Amino acid sequence: MKFGLFYEISIPRPWTRETERTVYNNCLEQVKLADELGFDHVWAVEHHFLEEYSHCSAPELFLTACAVLTKRIRVGHGIVVCVPEFNHPIKIAERTATLDLLSGGRLEVGTGRSATWTELGGFGANPDTTKKSWDEFVRCLPKMWMQETFSYQGEFWSMPERTILPKPYQKPHPPMWVAVTSPGTEIDAAERGLGSLGLSFAGFEEQEKKIKEYRRRIQSCEPAGAFVNEQVATTNFLFCHEDEKYGVEMGKKLGNTFNYLATQLISTREVFSSPSYQSLGLLPALRRAATGPDASEQQTEGMAYGDPARIIRAVKKWESLGVDCINFILNANEVVPQDQVMASLRLFAKEVMPVFAKKPANVAAAAE
Amino acid sequence: MPLYGTLDLTAVANQLPTLANLDTEAWILPKAEMLQLLIEVPRSSTDGLLPKAMHPALPSYVILAVTKYSESPVGPFTLAMLRLGTRAGAHPRGFMLGAVASSEAAAKELRNRWGFPIETGEVKFLRRHDRVMGTVKKNGKTILDCALVDPQPVSGTDVQYINWVTAANAPIDGQTQTMLIQVDPKYTFYKAERGKPQVATFDAAAWNAPGLLLADPIVGTCCTVDTDLPRIRFVMDPLKPVFQGTRRIRESRVDE
Numbered sequence: 027m028k029f030g031l032f033y034e035i036s037i038p039r040p041w042t043r044e045t046e047r048t049v050y051n052n053c054l055e056q057v058k059l060a061d062e063l064g065f066d067h068v069w070a071v072e073h074h075f076l077e078e079y080s081h082c083s084a085p086e087l088f089l090t091a092c093a094v095l096t097k098r099i100r101v102g103h104g105i106v107v108c109v110p111e112f113n114h115p116i117k118i119a120e121r122t123a124t125l126d127l128l129s130g131g132r133l134e135v136g137t138g139r140s141a142t143w144t145e146l147g148g149f150g151a152n153p154d155t156t157k158k159s160w161d162e163f164v165r166c167l168p169k170m171w172m173q174e175t176f177s178y179q180g181e182f183w184s185m186p187e188r189t190i191l192p193k194p195y196q197k198p199h200p201p202m203w204v205a206v207t208s209p210g211t212e213i214d215a216a217e218r219g220l221g222s223l224g225l226s227f228a229g230f231e232e233q234e235k236k237i238k239e240y241r242r243r244i245q246s247c248e249p250a251g252a253f254v255n256e257q258v259a260t261t262n263f264l265f266c267h268e269d270e271k272y273g274v275e276m277g278k279k280l281g282n283t284f285n286y287l288a289t290q291l292i293s294t295r296e297v298f299s300s301p302s303y304q305s306l307g308l309l310p311a312l313r314r315a316a317t318g319p320d321a322s323e324q325q326t327e328g329m330a331y332g333d334p335a336r337i338i339r340a341v342k343k344w345e346s347l348g349v350d351c352i353n354f355i356l357n358a359n360e361v362v363p364q365d366q367v368m369a370s371l372r373l374f375a376k377e378v379m380p381v382f383a384k385k386p387a388n389v390a391a392a393a394e
Numbered sequence: 395m396p397l398y399g400t401l402d403l404t405a406v407a408n409q410l411p412t413l414a415n416l417d418t419e420a421w422i423l424p425k426a427e428m429l430q431l432l433i434e435v436p437r438s439s440t441d442g443l444l445p446k447a448m449h450p451a452l453p454s455y456v457i458l459a460v461t462k463y464s465e466s467p468v469g470p471f472t473l474a475m476l477r478l479g480t481r482a483g484a485h486p487r488g489f490m491l492g493a494v495a496s497s498e499a500a501a502k503e504l505r506n507r508w509g510f511p512i513e514t515g516e517v518k519f520l521r522r523h524d525r526v527m528g529t530v531k532k533n534g535k536t537i538l539d540c541a542l543v544d545p546q547p548v549s550g551t552d553v554q555y556i557n558w559v560t561a562a563n564a565p566i567d568g569q570t571q572t573m574l575i576q577v578d579p580k581y582t583f584y585k586a587e588r589g590k591p592q593v594a595t596f597d598a599a600a601w602n603a604p605g606l607l608l609a610d611p612i613v614g615t616c617c618t619v620d621t622d623l624p625r626i627r628f629v630m631d632p633l634k635p636v637f638q639g640t641r642r643i644r645e646s647r648v649d650e
Contacts (some may be wrong), residue, residue: 078395
């Protein structure tokens with residue numbers, strides 16, 4: 027089992043220049059500590075215009091800062107929006123290659139298409155075509171990274187032959203993922219040989235079904251890149267505390283705040299009738315969970331909050347379902363004080379991570 | 395946390411409809427034809443229109459709807475509504491700002507049973523091959539002239555209608571109080587089309603929304619549906635956040 031951090035970069039009102047800067051600095055401090063503690067990944071979303079919920083509109087810059095501050099932790103675009111109005115594919119190839127170089131080959135590239143009208147409408151994108159443009163981008167990116175020269179004539183973008191520079195540090199190219207929120211996207215991931223970057227908070231049963239289907243389908247995939255990245259990551263909240271009751275209480279506060287902010291987003295389906303957005307993505311589950319920012323009843327199964335023993339039980343369950351990596355949201359609207367976020371990371375690393383550490387080969391052999 | 399509206403409904407209680415009780419019987423409304431246009435509006439122009447209990451939608455948008463009800467307990471009528479996109483706690487809702495019905499009987503019942511802020515006027519729903527049009531006249535003056543242009547077939551499963559909220563006075567706990575009322579029709583789709591919204595005339599003040607400016611069109615739909623106006627199940631305190639001030643006054647419908 028691998029562990030990562032997952033950043034939306036949620037910033038409460040009032041937005042003074044100091045509050046935004048402080049939250050960004052808090053995140054960087056957390057990443058630096060996570061690197062020292064042995065966490066495997068730090069992911070950052072690309073979101074635009076999502077007030078309080080996510081101020082992470084330039085993740086490549088945030089991730090560059092993370093890369094410079096750290097030595098080992100892998101940095102993940104989680105995700106880069108593969109819609110031409112948001113990002114030109116040439117720029118994606120160039121930016122990601124540069125980040126891979128600066129991080130010394132520690133980049134993971136998550137892909138996706140945006141789920142909110144707030145964002146799609148803001149960029150003037152057509153919701154009907156985002157799945158198609160995502161597919162084009164995903165097919166092109168590995169070629170742009172690997173081929174010395176590249177040209178392309180497509181439905182959503184074209185370019186004459188040019189040399190796209192620089193090239194990534196990792197060869198043949200960084201691992202690729204796709205954000206999985208809407209039902210069926212795990213199949214999209216599997217059929218293209220992409221990692222499944224789960225961004226929903228569904229319960230065990232639903233996740234198990236998705237993972238089984240992903241594992242089955244990826245066996246016969248036609249990879250979009252040069253290799254198959256068979257990995258299943260899921261998202262969770264983390265608050266680890268010696269006192270179980272306090273840990274659960276604070277974890278719920280974090281989860282409820284995040285969920286309540288998320289439900290304020292205008293999903294594309296809510297306003298724009300489109301066959302491309304038949305599902306509300308993660309919103310139905312969040313709305314069921316989010317009766318309010320101070321809801322007290324909700325306890326979604328499998329959440330990683332409480333004391334270490336409780337969290338170990340939750341992680342073991344995810345592991346048994348076939349999850350390879352859990353990415354943790356540490357805060358929302360800064361409801362968890364920074365010193366407690368840092369203490370939670372330390373305690374998790376001390377008490378929980380060793381339980382799931384990969385056994386050295388000689389130990390494993392001896393055990394057999 | 396999310397922004398809240400600024401409208402104190404208790405201060406304008408005397409302008410709101412008053413319900414005799416919350417025991418409204420449901421209406422079944424088969425084969426209704428619903429034209430609905432969604433249009434973004436500047437947030438600054440909606441600031442004073444949203445009750446304190448609710449969050450604004452981000453971005454702000456309104457729903458212009460013109461519906462032809464061919465059958466109802468008060469006979470056929472056509473209804474036009476202006477709703478403001480909002481959030482009741484975690485849930486998307488359309489807060490009803492104004493409505494006009496083509497028959498006095500319909501207007502009276504909708505006002506008295508569900509708290510519609512409604513008047514009577516000349517409301518037309520016209521379907522053509524190249525567009526579906528809705529027009530509303532009040533006292534001889536056109537207050538809405540809108541259309542869905544170039545309708546293209548889509549699946550009914552592609553269309554989502556969000557529930558409505560009205561503001562009214564009604565008796566609860568032995569006294570008449572100002573409240574928000576959830577109106578949550580159900581829909582069975584027979585036909586759905588999608589197109590571009592176009593608005594030639596919109597008199598904001600006539601829809602109880604002075605200063606409201608229509609900005610960027612989102613999308614328009616025109617659907618044929620079996621629908622209803624159900625019994626009232628939830629009411630909300632107009633001054634408290636909805637997640638704190640919601641009361642269930644009736645169990646869910648038996649088919650839910």
